Every structure is written in structure tokens, then in C-alpha cells.
Amino acid sequence: MVGEKVGDITGLSEELILKSCKLAIKAHEKFPGKLYIYEKNRGSTDVVFAFAGSWLVDHWYSRKPFGETKVDASKFPSLRSLGSDEIALVNEAFSTRFEQLLIKSSFASEVEKAVSDRKQVVFTGHSSGGPMAILAAIWFLEKYVRPNIYQMPPYSVTFGSPLVGNRIFSHALRRENWARYFINFVMRHDIVPRIMLAPISSTEQGLKLMHDFTSPKSQSFQHVPIGNSAAAPAFFLSVMRNASSVASHAACNPMGWTNLLLETVSCFIEISPYRPFGTYIFCIGNGKLVVLDNPDAVLPLLFYCLQLSPGEENAEFLHGIFKEHLVYESELKESLNMQNVVYIKNLIDIPLSSDAGTNYAAATVNSALNDLGLSTRARLCLRAAGELEKQKLENQKRVDSNQDTIWEGLRRVQEYQTNCEIRKIGYYDAFRNQRDANDFNANVKRLELAGIWDEIMEMIKKYELPDGFEGRKEWIELGTIFRRLVEPLDIANYYRHLKNEDTGPYMVKARPKRYRYTQRWREQAEMRSIGSSSESTFWAEVEELRTKPYSEVKDKVLRLEGQAFAWIRDGILGKDVLLDESTFTKWWRALPVQHKSGSCIASYLGN
Structure with missing residues (x-):
């Protein structure tokens, strides 16, 4: 100029x-x-x-x-x-x-x-x-x-x-x-x-x-x-x-x-x-x-x-x-x-x-x-x-054109979550069990969304999008909602097929970039410490802790309970995790009585 x-x-x-x-x-x-x-x-x-x-x-x-x-x-x-x-x-x-x-x-x-x-x-x-x-x-x-x-x-x-x-x-x-x-x-x-x-x-x-x-x-x-x-x-x-x-x-x-x-x-x-x-x-x-x-x-x-x-x-x-x-x-x-x-x-x-x-x-x-x-x-x-x-x-223009499709996919997953609650089962456990046609349809939608996000993540990895893309407010918000709503389904699918027995814990080697990247977007935008916005991996923590003796993971259990209390209180984690047939509820109620009596989430679950 x-x-x-x-x-x-x-x-x-x-x-x-x-x-x-x-x-x-x-x-x-x-x-x-x-x-x-x-x-x-x-x-x-x-x-x-x-x-x-x-x-x-x-x-x-x-x-x-x-x-x-x-x-x-x-x-x-x-x-x-x-x-x-x-x-x-x-x-x-x-x-x-x-x-x-x-x-x-x-x-x-x-x-x-x-x-x-x-x-x-x-x-x-x-x-x-x-x-x-x-x-x-x-x-x-x-x-x-x-x-x-x-x-x-x-x-x-x-x-x-x-x-x-x-x-x-x-x-x-x-x-x-x-x-x-x-x-x-x-x-x-x-x-x-x-x-x-x-x-x-x-x-x-x-x-x-x-x-x-x-x-x-x-x-x-x-x-x-x-x-x-x-x-x-x-x-x-x-x-x-x-x-x-x-x-x-x-x-x-x-x-x-x-x-x-x-x-x-x-x-x-x-x-x-x-x-x-x-x-x-x-x-x-x-x-x-x-x-x-x-x-x-x-x-x-x-x-x-x-x-x-x-x-x-x-x-x-x-x-x-x-x-x-x-x-x-x-x-x-x-x-x-x-x-x-x-x-x-x-x-x-x-x-x-x-x-x-x-x-x-x-x-x-x-x-x-x-x-x-x-x-x-x-x-x-x-x-x-x-x-x-x-x-x-x-x-970036092409990626932006996917926003409506992503929002529609998330709406369908949200409907699935609501329908599961009506049936008195959390959508994590329902998806893990795969006993209903709705569970199959939710999996199809999960895979569709994963394909869109994986393409975006690959572009970011190769620096094929403008440097400012990851700082855009609308994509940080969309990525956070996507991660919180859909990652539990990925975790359920992972442990349903016992992939942890071959690959190891989900968080160590199996967590996809589409969740790791979008988590960091939010942490950077809100000045949070690295790893602090881990609410979407709640179920992965539960799956690993419930297979180990309490004496070996006591500190991790206490940390997870503290996080869960705050996430449920703030509406970040759905109350469907507290249903009687929830994997989390069953595991928590099997913990030692002394631990449960002093737990911060005892008021949510009872003893």
C-alpha cells in the first residue's frame, strides 16, 4: 500500500x-x-x-x-x-x-x-x-x-x-x-x-x-x-x-x-x-x-x-x-x-x-x-x-464452514445424553454397554465429528491455518463444548473394547489430538495452568483407578474427588455420573467406609 x-x-x-x-x-x-x-x-x-x-x-x-x-x-x-x-x-x-x-x-x-x-x-x-x-x-x-x-x-x-x-x-x-x-x-x-x-x-x-x-x-x-x-x-x-x-x-x-x-x-x-x-x-x-x-x-x-x-x-x-x-x-x-x-x-x-x-x-x-x-x-x-x-x-474459511455441521452433531449427541438420563442411565455407561440403537447412532455421530476435528488438528499441526486460528474465541468455545460432550464417548469406546490391555491407559498413549489441542486452547485463553482443564477425561481417570487397590491410589482418588465436586457444582460435569447404576457411583461406594465418610462428594452420593 x-x-x-x-x-x-x-x-x-x-x-x-x-x-x-x-x-x-x-x-x-x-x-x-x-x-x-x-x-x-x-x-x-x-x-x-x-x-x-x-x-x-x-x-x-x-x-x-x-x-x-x-x-x-x-x-x-x-x-x-x-x-x-x-x-x-x-x-x-x-x-x-x-x-x-x-x-x-x-x-x-x-x-x-x-x-x-x-x-x-x-x-x-x-x-x-x-x-x-x-x-x-x-x-x-x-x-x-x-x-x-x-x-x-x-x-x-x-x-x-x-x-x-x-x-x-x-x-x-x-x-x-x-x-x-x-x-x-x-x-x-x-x-x-x-x-x-x-x-x-x-x-x-x-x-x-x-x-x-x-x-x-x-x-x-x-x-x-x-x-x-x-x-x-x-x-x-x-x-x-x-x-x-x-x-x-x-x-x-x-x-x-x-x-x-x-x-x-x-x-x-x-x-x-x-x-x-x-x-x-x-x-x-x-x-x-x-x-x-x-x-x-x-x-x-x-x-x-x-x-x-x-x-x-x-x-x-x-x-x-x-x-x-x-x-x-x-x-x-x-x-x-x-x-x-x-x-x-x-x-x-x-x-x-x-x-x-x-x-x-x-x-x-x-x-x-x-x-x-x-x-x-x-x-x-x-x-x-x-x-x-x-x-x-x-x-480457515473452509474450516469455518464446518461450524454449523459441528453444532448440529453436538446437538444430536446432547439429545442422546438427555434420552439416556430419562432412562436413568448415564450416557457414558449407555455408550459403553452399546445395547440400544440410539447407542449405535451416537457412535456414528461421534465418528463424523471426529473426522471433522481430526482434519482441523492435522492442519494446525502442519501450520496450514493462520497463526491466530487457535486464539479465536468462537473456536475455543466450540472446542471446549465438543471436548466435554464427545470425549467421554471416546473413553467409553476405548475401555469397552479393552484397548487399555494392549495399548495402556487412555491418557498415556491413546488420547487423540482433537482433545489435547482444544484443551490447551481453553487453558491458554483463560490463563489456566497446563492440564487444569481436564474435566473431559474424568471417565478415563475413573476407569484406571477402579482397577487398582485403594491403598495404591489413595492420593489420586482424593484429587479426582475434589475435581469432581467442583465440576458437578459448576455444572461442567453432568449429574448423570451420580446415578445409582453409574460406573463411578458403583466404584465409589465400594471404597473403604473411612474414606467415604470424609469425602467431599459424600453429600452427592451418600455413604
Whole structure:
């Protein structure tokens, strides 16, 4: 889209963006004396926290080859896949620096003060200060925004920041609708945002070069070190070679393309796990800004817009590339003043040729792509990212069309449950016994619903739906009702056929994804602890406990009784579980008298 302003796209004023950049550069210059600085002008509606960067190798990589580790789930519980329950990966060195910031500084208390003063909080960082700003913003979102303690989301504004987390990291932020709060400015030729695409073995010497080049205290300040004239090209080429592998791998996998050579190479070359997220604003260098917010498009762009011709691979040009990491403030002043902004939203229609488009908007987009130096292959990658996004939206539309069918199926199962109660038997036990035509019909409906949901779960597992799908309120509600109503039938069918004797307990190896996933949806949306919304597996617990001696499972019995009491009281678990012929009632009444006399559900069942 042409003609939009940066402030309208990001939600931040140009003045605040410039202030953030100025403070980010200033904070970087303060290292190692200060971990961060912040500005809190009296009467201002905002407060900006700027984090210091560092070129120390152990502040970038803590281990070979890429230094990634699982995020701290206690601080960042949202950074995981709800489907696979896989925790996101984060750069361990960046994460450790942020942990130290929380422990060894007054940062947390100063943020608390900003919240109490009702300020718009902005976290910013230049270079490796950027990851600190990103982690601080996520920490703030988890601590204040998600629990509805504070309604004003923070912003993370970075300048030349390296990548921080993996695909799940990016996916989770888009699922929570938080990615829009992360604004990343990148100079076209700045090597730093690409560094994390290469392993430490390829970049360690390069980090030293960057330190010498960017540190005012260094004799080589803003000059490619003569003694390392060969190291600079080697560093650049290594980063770009790895960026090429990552971009190619990422481009092939989502679209289902096959590349035997790539698959073979992948067996020998480790691919960086790091991926972009948020809004990226590329500073072309002529006052023009190009904006993208599709991470699948940003990744190849990081590679393709930094391609050099053979004549450019020399010390003088590399000096210019290194220098681009230092000119964000001056570049932004010019660009924000000109407001020559191209926001590329419709990726599938971007021109493949470098020739001008047929209308003003197309010609302007094409001019921006030319300024980025994008080849036809690069443009194809951007189109592929657009096609992938389009396909996900079409998949979502198709999945949404199943809602009426699902609701109708659930209505039929509910009718079955009601009819069973009229016959004075719980629908779990009726289905387990299978003595009536209604039981057979209920099984047919169960299988129909399972087929619909299994298809949806498989799409989620393969990331074939938009990242925000699992956070949609209507599907969380539908999934919860489906799970509570239909999973007891799956459990009844499992134990009716004695599958537990071959496979083991239902909860260990047999529980389908359609119930595990939808349970996590609800727990995430309502900020419940993992596994706390387990009411639909009540009967599986009963089936396992009733086959074991009371002395072995006493604690589990007490826990289940406590849960059942709350679920029945709140209407989550039907009172048909308390009928005289219920499997649960029969088992409970066979428990030791001493236990029953002190049980919390004795008032429901009698002794």
C-alpha cells in the first residue's frame, strides 16, 4: 500500500520512533557501564527504556552451533505451540542477559512505576540491545497485559537487531495477536540482522570485527581492520551463505516443494532455527522505507536484498556495509521526514519483472523492489509467501464452514445424553454397554465429528491455518463444548473394547489430538495452568483407578474427588455420573467406609 505514514502503520508517532532510536544508540554507547537507560519526561505520556548492546561473543552465543535454548516457561508461558505443546526456542545468551537485567537492576520496579503512572511503555534497542527490548516487551505483555492488569500494550522498537527466537516463537506471538507491537528497522545492507542465521564457528571473528569497527574506543573505529582484511569478506560471505540455506529451506518446506539436493545438504549442514516476526521496516538508503509484516516474506528478503555483485566484494564496499549499522538515526530522520513509505501487503501480486507497473501503485511497489535489488527469484519467494498466507486464509474459511455441521452433531449427541438420563442411565455407561440403537447412532455421530476435528488438528499441526486460528474465541468455545460432550464417548469406546490391555491407559498413549489441542486452547485463553482443564477425561481417570487397590491410589482418588465436586457444582460435569447404576457411583461406594465418610462428594452420593 502506497501513501501510508509510518506512524499510521506502527501505531507510534514518528517523534517517538526517533526518540527511541536516539536513546537506543545512546544506550549502546554506555555499555558496559549501564545495562539500560530510560527517559521519563514530566508531563509526557510515554516512557522509553533503551537497552545496551554488546559485541562480546558470550553475549551472542552460549553454545555451538547456534546457541538456542527453550524459553523460560514461567516467565513466557505463551511462547509455545498449543498443538504440539512444544516450547519456543530463544537465543540463550540474550535470554540470560535479560534474566540478569531483572535480577540485578531496578528495571522491574521502574516498569512498575511507569504502569502505575499510566504511561505508554516503549522498549528499544540498537544491535544486540534489540533482543533485550523484544524480551522485555514479551515479559510486559505476559505480566501486565494478558492478565488485564494494564490495558495499554507496550511496543518494542529495534534498530539493526539480530534475530531472537525460532518459528514457534514467531507463531506464538502471532497467535496471541502480539506481533503487531514489535517494530524492527533494518538497513538494507546491515549485516547484523542476519548474523544469527550463521553458526558461531562462522561469526566469532566477525563479532570481533564489528566490535572494533563500532567501538569509539577502538583504533579501528569505522574502518575495516587492515590486519583482518581477509576476515571481513569471509565473515560477510559466511553469514550470507548460511542465510541462503535458511531462506531456501524455509521457502521449500511450507509450500510442499521438494528439492533433493537441499534435503541432502540439510543432512550435513545445520540450519539456523531463528526466524523473524513483527513488522519489518527496511531502510533502503534513499529516504524510502519498505514495510512488511509477513515473517515468511521477511526471511528471504533478509537474504535477497543483501546480494553483492562480484565488483562489490571489496574492502571499500564492506566498509560501507559495516557503516550501515551505525547510521540508523540519520537515515530515519531523512526517511521519516520524506514519508516515502511502501507497505507491501498484497504479496501475491508483486511484479516479477523489474519493468514499471501499469499504474502508479504497481509502479511505486516495483520501484521499491528494484531499490532493494530483488531479482526475479527473490520476487518469486515473496509471492510464495503471499500464496502461503492466502492458502491459510482459504483453509480457515473452509474450516469455518464446518461450524454449523459441528453444532448440529453436538446437538444430536446432547439429545442422546438427555434420552439416556430419562432412562436413568448415564450416557457414558449407555455408550459403553452399546445395547440400544440410539447407542449405535451416537457412535456414528461421534465418528463424523471426529473426522471433522481430526482434519482441523492435522492442519494446525502442519501450520496450514493462520497463526491466530487457535486464539479465536468462537473456536475455543466450540472446542471446549465438543471436548466435554464427545470425549467421554471416546473413553467409553476405548475401555469397552479393552484397548487399555494392549495399548495402556487412555491418557498415556491413546488420547487423540482433537482433545489435547482444544484443551490447551481453553487453558491458554483463560490463563489456566497446563492440564487444569481436564474435566473431559474424568471417565478415563475413573476407569484406571477402579482397577487398582485403594491403598495404591489413595492420593489420586482424593484429587479426582475434589475435581469432581467442583465440576458437578459448576455444572461442567453432568449429574448423570451420580446415578445409582453409574460406573463411578458403583466404584465409589465400594471404597473403604473411612474414606467415604470424609469425602467431599459424600453429600452427592451418600455413604
